Amino acid sequence: MTGHRALPSRAAIVATAGETIARGSKSFAVASRLFDRRTRERAWLLYAWCRACDDIADDQQLGHGMARVEDGAARLALIRARTDKALSGEVVGDPAFDALRIVAAETGLPRRMTDSLIEGFAMDARDWRPRSEADLLTYCYHVAGVVGEMMAVVMGVDPADEATLTRATDLGLAFQLANIARDIEEDGRVGRCYLPVEWLVEMDIAPGEHFRPWYRQRLAVLAGRLARMAGAYEQSARIGAAALSFRQAWAVLAAAHIYGGIARKVADAGGHAWDHRVTTTRGEKLAAVGRAFIEALRPRREPAEPRDPDLWTPVRP
Numbered sequence: 410m411t412g413h414r415a416l417p418s419r420a421a422i423v424a425t426a427g428e429t430i431a432r433g434s435k436s437f438a439v440a441s442r443l444f445d446r447r448t449r450e451r452a453w454l455l456y457a458w459c460r461a462c463d464d465i466a467d468d469q470q471l472g473h474g475m476a477r478v479e480d481g482a483a484r485l486a487l488i489r490a491r492t493d494k495a496l497s498g499e500v501v502g503d504p505a506f507d508a509l510r511i512v513a514a515e516t517g518l519p520r521r522m523t524d525s526l527i528e529g530f531a532m533d534a535r536d537w538r539p540r541s542e543a544d545l546l547t548y549c550y551h552v553a554g555v556v557g558e559m560m561a562v563v564m565g566v567d568p569a570d571e572a573t574l575t576r577a578t579d580l581g582l583a584f585q586l587a588n589i590a591r592d593i594e595e596d597g598r599v600g601r602c603y604l605p606v607e608w609l610v611e612m613d614i615a616p617g618e619h620f621r622p623w624y625r626q627r628l629a630v631l632a633g634r635l636a637r638m639a640g641a642y643e644q645s646a647r648i649g650a651a652a653l654s655f656r657q658a659w660a661v662l663a664a665a666h667i668y669g670g671i672a673r674k675v676a677d678a679g680g681h682a683w684d685h686r687v688t689t690t691r692g693e694k695l696a697a698v699g700r701a702f703i704e705a706l707r708p709r710r711e712p713a714e715p716r717d718p719d720l721w722t723p724v725r726p
Contacts, residue, residue: 429453430457433456436667439663440667443660443701445657448660454512461503477600485531498510519568522558533601542721549582549586553581564657571725575649579645580649590635590676591671593632593683614628626680641720650662658701661701666696666698671688
């Protein structure tokens with residue numbers, strides 16, 4: 410007599426998500442270890458879904474091996490279908506999407522946030538390119554800023570707390586701007602460019618040719634601009650961390666130090682920034698954790714320093 414196959418337990422899905430973040434992002438894995446257990450598990454669950462969506466959209470494995478995608482619309486439809494099923498509370502049968510099912514149910518994750526992230530993948534699927542700096546930041550919001558918002562909800566922030574969500578958005582923007590600076594040539598090889606057209610025109614760089622070696626010094630100027638922008642949003646996020654508990658602030662500040670280090674390394678390397686993929690070493694990660702610990706111990710300031718009005722702010726639905 411054959412019985413029904415047992416569904417994976419929450420513990421099993423959490424364990425799989427933990428393996429995913431350990432293999433997919435050493436930086437986020439280190440920072441996530443600083444959370445309390447409940448927040449850490451929920452962060453892993455959210456990461457697993459985000460990572461799976463990104464891998465499906467870009468035909469890659471754990472963020473590696475990105476290739477040109479010819480069936481972007483079909484991949485997007487798959488992401489949407491599995492996400493819809495997860496958010497309706499159904500068992501998907503895919504650990505990453507069942508991870509979303511669990512974390513969404515436990516935290517009340519707003520649907521607008523998951524929809525907003527998927528819109529970022531849709532922008533790539535239709536070969537979207539930014540014309541202006543505001544366009545660039547809009548894209549960064551969809552693929553990373555809203556992840557900051559979702560992480561805030563995972564940490565217990567009220568989805569109606571616009572001020573704290575905006576600071577969380579700032580951290581996601583900082584991370585994505587660092588990614589774009591680091592991956593300019595890698596993205597170019599698969600036909601993508603996230604540098605605004607206005608910036609390329611300013612530097613007299615031919616469209617579609619920006620990743621060519623002879624443009625490296627000009628690209629270094631733009632990478633430096635991206636790094637400075639990332640630094641401004643990173644600093645804003647640091648101020649927002651004061652609204653979090655000690656362990657949450659420690660994790661957030663550690664991530665900011667680690668990822669901020671990537672942007673600064675790219676800027677410092679100039680035209681050699683793309684000789685090899687820029688990363689942070691284990692020692693640098695540990696140093697970041699130590700600095701973040703000291704910063705998280707500092708007394709909270711009330712009221713918090715106002716957010717810089719010159720920073721871009723998303724328009725949420």
